[in-house]
Amino acid sequence: MEKQESFNKFKRFYQDNKRMPSYAELADLLGYKSRNSAYKLIKHFIANGFIAKDTAGKIIPSNLFYSTKVLGTVEAGFPSPAEEELSDTMNLDEYLIGNKEATYMLKVRGDSMIGAGIMEGDMVLVERRSNAKEGEIVLAEVDGQWTMKYLRKKGGKAFLEAANERYKPIVAKETLNIAAVVIAVIRKY
Numbered sequence: 001m002e003k004q005e006s007f008n009k010f011k012r013f014y015q016d017n018k019r020m021p022s023y024a025e026l027a028d029l030l031g032y033k034s035r036n037s038a039y040k041l042i043k044h045f046i047a048n049g050f051i052a053k054d055t056a057g058k059i060i061p062s063n064l065f066y067s068t069k070v071l072g073t074v075e076a077g078f079p080s081p082a083e084e085e086l087s088d089t090m091n092l093d094e095y096l097i098g099n100k101e102a103t104y105m106l107k108v109r110g111d112s113m114i115g116a117g118i119m120e121g122d123m124v125l126v127e128r129r130s131n132a133k134e135g136e137i138v139l140a141e142v143d144g145q146w147t148m149k150y151l152r153k154k155g156g157k158a159f160l161e162a163a164n165e166r167y168k169p170i171v172a173k174e175t176l177n178i179a180a181v182v183i184a185v186i187r188k189y
Helices: 003-017 023-030 035-047 092-096
Strands: 051-053 059-061 067-070 088-091 103-107 123-128 137-142 145-154 157-161 176-186
Touching: 003 023, 003 035, 023 035, 035 051, 088 092, 103 176, 137 157, 145 176, 157 176
Parallel strands: none
Antiparallel strands: 051 059, 067 088, 103 123, 123 176, 137 145, 137 176, 145 157
16 A cells, blocks of 8 residues: 555544544554554654654644645636646645634624625634734624624724625724734635
């Protein structure tokens, strides 16, 4: 069995069980006759950066553990011949998240941001910060209520604007506090 196929089975075990396999479980999973073969494979995975060990010596996922293959580009305009070549691998967390400690996801409810391509049921990745630039999509508390809208300014006064003409701009009566800025939208088809 090739090492990539072994690693895929290893990852599937982790996804299904929410934990790393023991050496005995890995040997059984891969059809090895001894735990020593599993131990050697784990050493190979660690040496290549796919997994790591924590300070207690337990096996943990590394950044490469979650990487996804990048196969090139796709034409979104006129059709062109398709070329598939492995150009790199990418960890989606590293690509999307600049500040892990301040980043979290929220599930979208409502249709006020459909003009920005944000639909009900989508997940938005937001970065916690109290300041935002005009035109950014923000998570804000307005007079004690939470919403996600474009931050706009007029005459030095901030207000929120939906990306759906059915909704009127929101001007705070008392307080408008920016809690986070939307940095990505995630949609599963």
